[in-house]
Amino acid sequence: MPVQILMPALSPTMTEGNLAKWIVKEGDKVKSGQVIAEIETDKATMEVEAAEEGVVAKILVQDGTQGVKVNQLIAILAEDGESAADAISKASNGAASSVATAPAAATVAAPAAAAKTAPVAANAATSNGARVIASPLAKRLAEQMGVDLRNVRGTGPNGRIVKADVESAKSGASSASKPAAPQIASSDNKEYVDKLGMAYDAIHNSGVRKVIARRLTESKQTVPHFYLSIDCELDALLELRKNMNEAAGLKISVNDFIIRATALALKKVPAANATWTDSAILQYKDIDVSVAVATPGGLITPIIKKADTKTVAQISAEMKDLAARAREGKLRPDEFQGGGFSISNLGMFGIRSFSAIINPPQSCILAVGAGEQRAVVHNGQLAVATVMTCTLSVDHRSVDGAVGAEFLAAFKPLIEKPHNLVV
Numbered sequence: 001m002p003v004q005i006l007m008p009a010l011s012p013t014m015t016e017g018n019l020a021k022w023i024v025k026e027g028d029k030v031k032s033g034q035v036i037a038e039i040e041t042d043k044a045t046m047e048v049e050a051a052e053e054g055v056v057a058k059i060l061v062q063d064g065t066q067g068v069k070v071n072q073l074i075a076i077l078a079e080d081g082e083s084a085a086d087a088i089s090k091a092s093n094g095a096a097s098s099v100a101t102a103p104a105a106a107t108v109a110a111p112a113a114a115a116k117t118a119p120v121a122a123n124a125a126t127s128n129g130a131r132v133i134a135s136p137l138a139k140r141l142a143e144q145m146g147v148d149l150r151n152v153r154g155t156g157p158n159g160r161i162v163k164a165d166v167e168s169a170k171s172g173a174s175s176a177s178k179p180a181a182p183q184i185a186s187s188d189n190k191e192y193v194d195k196l197g198m199a200y201d202a203i204h205n206s207g208v209r210k211v212i213a214r215r216l217t218e219s220k221q222t223v224p225h226f227y228l229s230i231d232c233e234l235d236a237l238l239e240l241r242k243n244m245n246e247a248a249g250l251k252i253s254v255n256d257f258i259i260r261a262t263a264l265a266l267k268k269v270p271a272a273n274a275t276w277t278d279s280a281i282l283q284y285k286d287i288d289v290s291v292a293v294a295t296p297g298g299l300i301t302p303i304i305k306k307a308d309t310k311t312v313a314q315i316s317a318e319m320k321d322l323a324a325r326a327r328e329g330k331l332r333p334d335e336f337q338g339g340g341f342s343i344s345n346l347g348m349f350g351i352r353s354f355s356a357i358i359n360p361p362q363s364c365i366l367a368v369g370a371g372e373q374r375a376v377v378h379n380g381q382l383a384v385a386t387v388m389t390c391t392l393s394v395d396h397r398s399v400d401g402a403v404g405a406e407f408l409a410a411f412k413p414l415i416e417k418p419h420n421l422v423v
Contacts (some may be wrong), residue, residue: 002087003052003077007061009070011333012294017041018066018207019074026084030055030077037074040207044300044336045329046211052077057084066207072164134161141166171248187345208297216357224396230254234371234386237418244422248313255291255345256316258368260421261414263287263307265343265407272407273340275361276398290339290359291319293326300326300361303339312421363395364404366411388415 007017018040024030030050037048054077060321061074068074073276075209078087132149134142139162142149145166154161154170205213237257245252260266266273266287290301302316302322325331344356347370356367369389377384389409394404414420 002057002079002082002090003054004073005036005050005075005077007068007070007072007074008039008048010039010046011337014070014166014313016043016069016207019061019063020045020067022059023047024056024413025288026056030054031184037415043254044331044333046333047201047301054079055084057087057185062392083128097293117125132161133159135163137163138166145170162166167217167326187231203279206297208295212298215360219357219360223358223360224397225355225358226394226401226404228394228401228404228408229353229389230412232390232415233376233410234380234388234415238371240418240422250313250316251389252312252316253319254371255343255348255368256312256319258343258345258366259304259307259315259319259416260310260312261291261411261418262341262343262366263304264287264414264421265410267308268410269403269407271403272394272399274362275362276363276395277338281398284340286340288341289338290336290342290362291343292344292356293323295327297329298338300331301339301342302326302331302336342366343368347388353391355391358393358395363384363398365393367391367393 007019011053012019013259015170020038020040022037024034024036030036032050034050035047036056038052039046039048056075057078058076059074060076061072062067073349076087078084122322134149135150139149141147141163142152142161147166147169149161149166150167152161153159154165224374237254241252241257242255242281244250264321266289270283273284273287286306288303288305289307292299292301302319302325304318304322306312307315310318320334326336337361339359340360340364344365345368346354347368350370352372353369354367355367358365365414371386371388373384374385374387376383378385390408392408394401394402
């Protein structure tokens with residue numbers, strides 16, 4: 001029997017991706033575990049391994065193809081003794097339903113969960129004519145919910161419909177019945193510019209850029225933002241940083257101290273480390289801090305996990321590694337998906353202050369401005385100090401104004417008395 005290779009879902013949020021490059025060509029024999037293609041996901045380029053042995057009978061989606069839907073047939077493998085023509089004919093008629101792809105990072109094994117969610121063929125839920133393959137629980141649940149199993153795609157072994165498939169189908173039907181929020185077509189802007197005869201260079205939108213645009217639009221439209229700002233004096237921190245770097249030959253940045261201060265402030269105010277859901281506010285047990293990094297393809301937020309348990313030096317080393325691999329597109333999904341709180345620092349560009357858009361499903365993001373000399377008052381006397389403005393964007397559904405204020409009140413003394421960050 002031929003083996004269908006389908007476009008894999010390499011992350012929980014992936015609905016389509018770009019087929020960057022085939023590592024194999026038609027006629028090549030492949031082994032289980034061999035890298036066969038590179039797929040560009042929402043945030044990175046991932047290698048894809050074959051799960052079964054065979055000969056590449058047909059490549060259906062060529063190098064550089066963009067917007068390939070998850071579960072779309074992209075290639076066909078013929079088993080030993082099977083001709084390429086027979087394999088193509090049988091696969092085209094839907095005779096095969098095996099999935100021969102499993103995601104993997106460029107240099108490390110892929111998370112086990114990713115392999116479990118590998119896609120199956122859309123028609124794999126039926127066999128022997130119109131008979132539906134489903135678990136007894138799925139059948140009973142479908143009858144109770146009024147779901148037609150013939151319209152449900154199974155994700156269990158060999159396309160078997162399980163409980164989760166029925167629940168997803170019911171949820172999808174409910175969502176489909178709701179009117180979609182009005183959207184402005186991006187093509188409207190192009191038509192307007194074209195009518196005016198304005199000259200421009202069209203820069204293609206990468207998959208990453210499209211995801212950023214969609215998520216930020218959703219965040220601004222659906223999350224009730226409010227903003228709190230606070231000024232922090234940096235002179236003591238800058239002196240400590242200078243001494244540490246000179247004494248130990250380190251290259252610790254101000255941002256490394258900010259990450260550490262954020263983590264310790266969240267430890268004092270855990271209510272800010274949360275996510276909103278309709279049924280409950282999810283308050284995270286671990287303090288995982290996402291840090292915005294600019295890459296050639298767009299913004300990405302690698303995560304310093306359990307940041308409250310790490311020293312400034314450890315955070316510095318880890319952040320350098322994550323940022324470098326982020327710019328090369330080599331982060332694993334688990335290194336940038338998740339996190340309970342984000343930091344966005346534009347101080348290196350001389351930006352005095354700004355308000356960042358919340359990174360769903362998180363509830364808070366801290367926007368950090370530049371440290372600059374300003375006039376301040378100490379004990380009734382005018383003085384000059386290096387001051388940094390930080391603005392906290394907050395989801396008011398899950399974090400009240402008082403909680404946001406408590407977080408900043410805990411953050412400020414950690415920055416101004418930085419010895420607390422290194423003890």
